[in-house]
Amino acid sequence: xxxxxxxxxxxxxxxxxxxxxxxxxxxxxxxxxxxxxxxxxxxxxxxxxxxxxxxxxxxxxx
Numbered sequence: 001x002x003x004x005x006x007x008x009x010x011x012x013x014x015x016x017x018x019x020x021x022x023x024x025x026x027x028x029x030x031x032x033x034x035x036x037x038x039x040x041x042x043x044x045x046x047x048x049x050x051x052x053x054x055x056x057x058x059x060x061x062x
Contacts, residue, residue, distance in 0.1 A: 022030060054061050 025033065
């Protein structure tokens with residue numbers, strides 16, 4: 001229960017400071033962050049697909 005409350009408090013803090021952080025970063029900073037997070041998301045997607053293929057085709061694990 002304590003961990004849920006801690007995560008909720010951190011999330012509330014980050015979301016309440018989103019506008020000032022966005023203003024501080026500016027358009028270029030936000031575009032850079034969007035590209036970095038997109039790259040991270042693509043890497044996670046490739047990892048999930050690779051793990052799924054390994055489980056579907058065990059011969060690929062060799």
